[in-house]
Amino acid sequence: LQLGLQKTELTEEEFYLAEALTAKYTKPSVYDCIALAIAKVRGLTLLTGDGPLRKAAATEGVNVMGTIGILDQLHNGKYIEDEEYAECIQRLIDKNGGKVRLPKYELEIRLQRVRKND
Structure with a gap:
């Protein structure tokens, strides 16, 4: 947190989207799907090097950077x-x-x- 990371809480929309993404994509972890849901709903760039998560993000129209x-x-x-x-x-x-x-x-x-x- 001292380096600029911020705690955040899931909105109800993000929670349900993360749940749907977890069912839709079997390779990314639950936590990956939560990060993807937050990025999608908030219009953020997703920071990851994980291949399956990158693929899911591309399908969902979320910008990714590694x-x-x-x-x-x-x-x-x-x-x-x-x-x-x-x-x-x-x-x-x-x-x-x-x-x-x-x-x-x-x-x-x-x-x-x-x-x-x-």
Whole structure:
């Protein structure tokens, strides 16, 4: 909570939508469906890297952003400099394949692009 996350309560509409989404999509967890319901009702971008949840969000017309997208936003908004962006991307590449599962090609493109700017 100290880093900007906020507690929220489900509205009745969100509760019933989450229940319907849980019945409709078998792969995302109940908590994933709650997050999807909140994002859909409130018109928010859903932050996730989970494949089944991304697929459900696309079907529901909810915008999704993952780790790479967040880094892109931070870099494009000038919240982090080229060097820090490149370091983050390189660390993701180094850790990729274990707990980190991201599209290697997308990471490499970004790393090449930012290094050309140096």
